Amino acid sequence: MPTSFTVAFVLGATPGKWSRVWRERLPETPIELVPSEQAEALAMLAAGTADVALVRLPIDRALDSDRPLAAIPLYTERAVAVIPKDHELAQGDEIALAELAAVQLIDDEWRAAVDLVAANVGITVIPQAVARALMRKDVVSRIISDGPEWQVAVAWRDGSVDPLVEEFIGIVRGRTAKSSRGTAGGAEAEEAESPKRAPRASGTKKAPSQRAAARSSGAKAAPRRPDRPAFNRNKRRKG
Secondary structure, X not given: OOOOEEEEEOOOOOOHHHHXXXXXXXXXXXEEEEEOOHHHHHHHHHHOOOOEEEEEEOOOOOXXXXXXXXXXXXXXXXXXXXXXXXXXXXXXXXXXXXXXXXXXXXXXXXHHHHHHHHOOOOEEEEEHHHHHHHOOOOEEEEEEOOOOEEEEEEEEXXXXXXXXXXXXXXXXXXXXXXXXOXXXXXXXXXXXXXXXXXXXXXXXXXXXXXXXHHHHOOOOOOOOOOOOOXXXXXXXXXX
């Protein structure tokens, strides 16, 4: 039986596209996607029952484990206000944070918060991807133009030498199957170590400003070679 690879992921994260790439590249290694709450996903990492986890930063990297956790941010999520459909703030596409100052804000577990919004108890602020996952007909979501942001990251147990973990990190970071496989989290080092284009050697061609300065200083320019007469290709040769 081939070794399986387990990915825990929080609400709103979408590992489906990466799992499809995984199945194309490693068809002999099944991948298991486990939807989890944030605390549960991190506990699975610490216990070794998940190989990687898609979580929201910040996280407790120590997490009472024999090895700390490492994480690489993948993308940023915008905040939205989830509002009862018939509320006066439900119109339009965006809302400013100041517009929420006079309303009842619900600070609860996200699923429960959306249920309370639907019951006209108040308004809640959550990541846009979570709002999409929990959307229902009796509420609407509006982007908060100046609201908070969340970072979704891939996390794993630091010090891991498991090539499958490195393969998954390469997939989520966009490395192709033909690209070289580096150590987990090594993309920053790859970018830092990439050679920079050397500056052009001095003393080759004078810039226009240098030529202008030479003329203004009274220096004599090199004599210009006379132009060669143009050759008339249409003129017939005398026979």
